[in-house]
Amino acid sequence: MAEKIKILYIDDEMDNLVGFKATLRLDYQVFTAVNIPGAMEHLEKHPDIRVIFCDQRMPLKTGVEFFEDIRSTHPLPMRILLTAYTDIDSVIDAINRGNIFRFVKKPWIEAELVSAIEEANKFYQANSMLSIKNDELQRAYSELDKFAYSVSHDIRGPLSGILGAINVARDMHDIAEMKEMLFLMEKSLKKLDTYILSMHDYYSLQRGELHIGEVDFKKMIDEFKDIYKVYANTANIGFKIDINQREPFRSDTVPLKLVLNNLLSNAFKYQNKNTDAKQVELNIEVHKGVATITVSDTGIGILGNHLGEIFNLFYRASSQEAGSGFGLYNVKSALLKLNGQIEVNSVLNKGTTFKVTIPTK
Amino acid sequence: MELSFIIIDDTELDHFIARKMITNANSAFKVKSFLDAQQALDYILANEIDASIKVILVFLDIYMPLMNGFEFIEEFEKFDPTVKDKYYIVALTSSIEASDVNRISSYEDVQEKITKPLMADDIRVLINRIAEKFNLKIT
Numbered sequence: 001m002a003e004k005i006k007i008l009y010i011d012d013e014m015d016n017l018v019g020f021k022a023t024l025r026l027d028y029q030v031f032t033a034v035n036i037p038g039a040m041e042h043l044e045k046h047p048d049i050r051v052i053f054c055d056q057r058m059p060l061k062t063g064v065e066f067f068e069d070i071r072s073t074h075p076l077p078m079r080i081l082l083t084a085y086t087d088i089d090s091v092i093d094a095i096n097r098g099n100i101f102r103f104v105k106k107p108w109i110e111a112e113l114v115s116a117i118e119e120a121n122k123f124y125q126a127n128s129m130l131s132i133k134n135d136e137l138q139r140a141y142s143e144l145d146k147f148a149y150s151v152s153h154d155i156r157g158p159l160s161g162i163l164g165a166i167n168v169a170r171d172m173h174d175i176a177e178m179k180e181m182l183f184l185m186e187k188s189l190k191k192l193d194t195y196i197l198s199m200h201d202y203y204s205l206q207r208g209e210l211h212i213g214e215v216d217f218k219k220m221i222d223e224f225k226d227i228y229k230v231y232a233n234t235a236n237i238g239f240k241i242d243i244n245q246r247e248p249f250r251s252d253t254v255p256l257k258l259v260l261n262n263l264l265s266n267a268f269k270y271q272n273k274n275t276d277a278k279q280v281e282l283n284i285e286v287h288k289g290v291a292t293i294t295v296s297d298t299g300i301g302i303l304g305n306h307l308g309e310i311f312n313l314f315y316r317a318s319s320q321e322a323g324s325g326f327g328l329y330n331v332k333s334a335l336l337k338l339n340g341q342i343e344v345n346s347v348l349n350k351g352t353t354f355k356v357t358i359p360t361k
Numbered sequence: 362m363e364l365s366f367i368i369i370d371d372t373e374l375d376h377f378i379a380r381k382m383i384t385n386a387n388s389a390f391k392v393k394s395f396l397d398a399q400q401a402l403d404y405i406l407a408n409e410i411d412a413s414i415k416v417i418l419v420f421l422d423i424y425m426p427l428m429n430g431f432e433f434i435e436e437f438e439k440f441d442p443t444v445k446d447k448y449y450i451v452a453l454t455s456s457i458e459a460s461d462v463n464r465i466s467s468y469e470d471v472q473e474k475i476t477k478p479l480m481a482d483d484i485r486v487l488i489n490r491i492a493e494k495f496n497l498k499i500t
Contacts, residue, residue, distance in 0.1 A: 149458060153424040157372065157455040160477035164378040167480050171385050181381075184374040316426035323426070 004029040005121055006046055010039040010066070011055040011082070016106075020053070023110050028117065036066055043070070049077050051120045053104070056083035056090070064090070067098030076127070078120035082106055143313065150314050154324065158192040161185070191324070198326035201258055205333040210252045212361045217245050217284045217291070220253060224261065228280075231268055237278040245286040250361045255334035260293065262327045263354050267297035270318060272349060289360040296353035302346040310344070363415040363497040364488070366392040369401045369433065370422035370453070375477070379420055379453075382484040387499060398428035402436050405444065416449050416495050418487075423454040423465055430454070434468045445470065449491060453477060 008031045009020050017032040024030050031046065033039040035058075043049060052070075054063035061069075067079045081094050084106040094100045101123065102116045165185050172178055221241060232239040260282075267280040275298050283294045302310060306317040311332045314325035335342055340358035368379050376394045383390050395401035398421075410417065423430035430452060437445065452465045452474040465471055475483055492499050 152456050152458050152461075156457065157424065157477070158374075160455045160479075161372055161374040161378065162478075164478035164480070165374060167478065168378050168381045168385075171481060172381070177381075181374075181377055184377050188372065188374045318426060325426075 005051070005117065006031065006049045007051040007053065007117060008033065008039060008042050008046075008049050008077070009053040010034075010036065010058075010063075011053075012058045013055070016055070020113075024113065024117075027114075036061055039066070043074055043077075047074075047076075050124045051080060051117050052077045053080045053082055055106075056081055056094075057085070064094045064098040064100075067094075067100060071099055076124070078102075078124050080104055080116055080120060082108065146313055150325070154195050154314075155192065158188040161188045195324040195326070198324050198330060201330050202326060202333070205255065205258070205330060205337065208254070210337060210361075211254070212250055212252055215249045215251050215253060215256065215291075217249070217286065218243050220257065221260075221282070221284070224257070228264055228268065232280065235268065235271070235278070237268060237271060237280055240279065240281045242282070243284045245284065245291075247286055247289075248360075249286050249289075249291055251291075251338055251358060252361075255337050256358070258334045259331050259340075259356060260295075262331045263293075263295040263356070266327060267295050267299065267352070269323075270297070270299040270352075272298060272300050272351075274349075286360075291356075291358045291360070293356040293358070294353060295356075296351060298351045301348040301350055301352055302344070303348055304346075307344060307346060311342075362387075362389050362391065362499070363413065363495075364390065364492065364499060365414045365417050366390060367395065367401060367405075367417055367419045367448075368392060369395045369398050369419065369425075369430075371396055371425040372422070375422065375453075375479075379479055379484075382479060382481045383488075385481060386485050386488055389500070398425055398430070398433040402428075402433065405437075405448070406440070410447055415447070415497055416491060417447055418491060419448050419450045420453050421450055421471075423452055423456060423461060431464065431468075434465075434470055438468070438470055451475060451487065453479065 004027065006029045007024070009017060010033045011017050011020075012034055014034060017034065021030045021032055031042040031049065033042060039052075039054075052067075054066055056063040063081050063083070067081070078101040079098060080102045081098065081100045082104050083090070086103065086105070091103070094103070101120050104112055104116055162185055165181055169178065169181065172181070221243060225241060228239055231237075264280070264282065271278050277298065279298045281294070281296045283292075285292045300318065302317050309315045310317055311328050313329045315329075316323045316325045331342065335356065335358070338358050340356055343355045344352065345355075346352040366383055368376050370376055370379070373396070376396075380392045380394065383392055393404070395404065421430050421433060434450070437448075437450070450471050452471050454461060454465065454474065455477040456462060457476075462474065465474055473487070475487075488499070491497065
């Protein structure tokens with residue numbers, strides 16, 4: 001069962017507090033206070049109090065004045081005024097100054113209290129959900145802005161390149177030159193294609209749900225290692241794989257593969273052209289419910305001052321090879337879904353090592 | 362030849378196109394290519410310009426990784442006027458973002474801007490205008 005709803009009741013008459021608590025304590029977690037300092041103490045200690053009842057007629061301060069005071073410091077709890085005496089002016093005051101949710105008349109009837117609490121709780125939940133959704137929306141908006149900017153460059157860039165090439169082709173008569181240009185056009189289109197595929201990854205990571213299943217790393221790597229082996233052979237890069245899994249591991253294979261593919265393709269892509277013994281190493285070790293994956297390369301490395309930014313959306317730390325600025329951002333999003341962590345170590349012109357740890361589900 | 366060219370762009374295809382269009386306009390034009398803006402800055406600082414060259418036309422892409430076009434201009438602005446005077450910078454951008462276009466136009470050292478795709482006619486018109494403006498002999 002869910003945790004009991006926390007409510008607070010302030011009244012200067014001890015008898016009322018005792019009666020209130022006796023009536024409601026089975027279904028709710030009830031805090032009581034005979035004065036305002038006592039009430040403030042409860043509010044500081046329990047920021048998750050959802051409903052506050054307050055007596056209107058108290059010495060020093062009225063209930064409305066108290067509610068007016070805490071409106072800005074404790075905006076979340078729903079405020080309910082308990083009062084025996086009501087005239088229209090105090091009702092107006094209570095609503096306008098105290099921003100109260102309900103009145104309950106003294107002496108109270110239990111059913112009225114319960115219904116007030118339940119209604120207030122619904123409001124409270126709707127409000128909290130609204131603020132969570134609001135934060136998500138703000139984040140989505142700011143990513144949308146980045147997207148709009150990126151679309152203007154990363155999609156329009158290759159397209160305008162192709163248009164320019166068609167324009168220049170009109171004055172071109174040499175077949176060899178034409179072929180050279182076609183090769184570059186193909187490269188630009190491939191970059192655009194990668195961009196669109198990564199955008200799709202991005203979207204599924206943001207919206208998709210997790211599908212947890214047994215993961216056999218050996219089997220999983222077998223599925224795609226051949227693609228990298230072919231690439232490794234043609235580019236003359238050594239590819240070493242070491243997998244050590246002697247216990248079951250549960251996770252979602254889709255984001256897991258995305259992480260591996262991004263890290264591996266980066267390791268192959270950003271090789272140092274001046275290094276003779278080019279090498280990419282993949283190590284996977286599953287131990288005590290944690291998978292540790294390391295991907296290291298003998299590549300160009302990443303400058304120290306770029307290291308903090310490589311996981312940002314659309315950040316590119318190299319002009320070698322055409323990156324989309326999506327890859328490591330997607331890796332980070334995938335790991336967030338899997339509760340995983342990533343560390344990076346890099347030495348310029350020597351190589352980079354990414355270390356990923358993911359707990360089993 | 363009194364006019365020479367530098368292209369700064371991270372896309373090889375764009376280099377190929379610009380170079381082709383320039384040499385189609387006149388096969389005697391010399392073109393220097395940089396995929397990385399920092400290397401272009403280093404080159405400009407380190408190299409003495411041949412006395413026969415009066416103007417170097419720089420095609421500068423804006424959206425590049427590492428050092429972008431804005432950062433290039435901000436570094437270039439710090440150069441000695443005697444160095445800067447010989448360079449005529451044309452910003453080349455695929456951007457349709459108004460903020461980018463306005464920002465690049467706000468730099469004093471950016472003489473013109475052209476929106477990609479680059480067209481052969483744009484280059485011819487540009488070269489003729491610069492030749493006239495600086496009274497260059499193009500042979």
